[in-house]
Amino acid sequence: MVASWPAISSAVAAAAVSLGFNILQDAAQEGLPLNTEAETSRKVTLDVPHSEVVTGTLGRDQRLRMSRDGVMAEFSRYARGRAAVCVTGAGYSEEQLRAIGEELGGRMVQQYMLTKLKNEMAARGMDLVEETVDETQSIRLRVRHWQN
């Protein structure tokens, strides 16, 4: 499975918004270093599980940054098509930053899969009749398909 950067950046943006982050488009485009204002911030870098299904042939210099309550997160792609998320923030423990990074990474893949499934199902003539989010933040889809 190969994905383009627009598809992934869209998934990252959706994940960020769902968790209350603001996308820092300008900083990412200008290549500013992550978290320039707080040298004392802790920094955690995590692999994004299952990310190989979404990164495909991305360039290594493509990255997306977001912030929320003093936490800065940056998605980027590294070797073998995997994605990483780097999270920094003053006043946060390593465990807290790790939890934020894991949640962001998971949501990115979730949002990517949601978009991909919707597109694939529509292309196959399947009707999405219901979309809900449950208390565990899982997305539930009910799909109808007619066959001969």
Added chain:
Amino acid sequence: MKQRTYELTISPNGEVEIHVDGFKGKGCLEAIKLFEQMVGETKDVRHTSGFYEPEEDVHLHSERHH
């Protein structure tokens, strides 16, 4: 024409679970194949009682419309 209903759950870590309803016998395997094309490799399959019922003739459309 027969109506099939699928229930999909995308967990917060991106794993996809698909519940295939309305099939009798091994016809559901066609549906599983179809979704594999969309989301990738299957990790685990659990059969409901319908899987062990007499089979029906099943052919799912998998072509894309451009």
